[in-house]
Amino acid sequence: MGVGPHIGLEWYDFIQQPERMYSRSSEPVRFERDCPAVLVPQGDEVELPAGSVGYITQGLGGSFTVFVDGNLFRIAGQDADAIGKEPTPPLVLPEGADDDAVEELVWHQLRTCFDPEIPINVVDLGLIYEAKVLPHPEQPGQRLVEVRMTLTAPGCGMGEVLVSDVSDKLKLIPTVVDTDVELVFEPPWTQHMMSEAARLEVGMF
Structure with missing residues (x-):
């Protein structure tokens, strides 16, 4: 990255x-x-x-x-x-599910987003600063997800690809019809933001 x-x-x-x-x-x-x-x-x-x-x-x-x-x-x-691979099966959300259930799926989906060079998802990598589930302002019963995320380095060529992947994965969640994924660089990412499992993966212990 x-x-x-x-x-x-x-x-x-x-x-x-x-x-x-x-x-x-x-x-x-x-x-x-x-x-x-x-x-x-x-x-x-x-x-x-x-x-x-x-x-x-x-x-x-x-x-x-x-x-x-x-x-x-x-x-x-x-x-x-x-x-020759099968696409990922569609997500299922129980009828009448509340925002907490949707938020659980949001974090599940974020954990399916990976830097193509690194076998660590963006959550464990520490790139997700905030994720919020909100009512959609124009479509009753539908939802908007706002995400603030960063990169391991500001000049990463894969930045827009990761942003697009996050947005696309979140829109697979039933009732999520829109996303607002913002790249931010404050605070700057450091390796200490990685989860313990991620640090073990890259041999930092």
């Missing part, structure tokens, strides 16, 4: 080793159709042609990171069929 001014050496070493994501145990893949993708970590939108071959290096939260011709690409969940 990039390196910010408050990153420790352990974190720097972790994100500077893309080869760690690729191994002989990575699942081989062949694209069955032309597929939109995002180049990682630059964030550029590209199209991978049918017949492209590579390896799935990360399949978390419904999206996939693939290694093709020496580059990493993010494949969105709605394009999972292009690599």
Whole structure:
């Protein structure tokens, strides 16, 4: 995702080793159709042609990171069929569910959002500063979710991709028809905002 001014050496070493994501145990893949993708970590939108071959290096939260011709690409969940994968099943919300039930699903969905380079969700990574469920101002019975989130580094090329992923995942929640996802950089992210599980994942203990 990039390196910010408050990153420790352990974190720097972790994100500077893309080869760690690729191994002989990575699942081989062949694209069955032309597929939109995002180049990682630059964030550029590209199209991978049918017949492209590579390896799935990360399949978390419904999206996939693939290694093709020496580059990493993010494949969105709605394009999972292009690599022979099933899309994520729809979410179910009981009829008449209150805001607390919706908020529980909000945090569940946020935990399905991952940086394509890092096998840690944005919640455990400490990128979500606030998430609020509100009545939609124009559609009675529907909801708006406001999120304030940050990045590990302000110049991260995947920032808008992550924002879009968060918004798309939240709109899959029944009754959530709109989102307001704001990128903020105060307070600046530090590795101390990561959960204990996340710090263990990157070897910070």
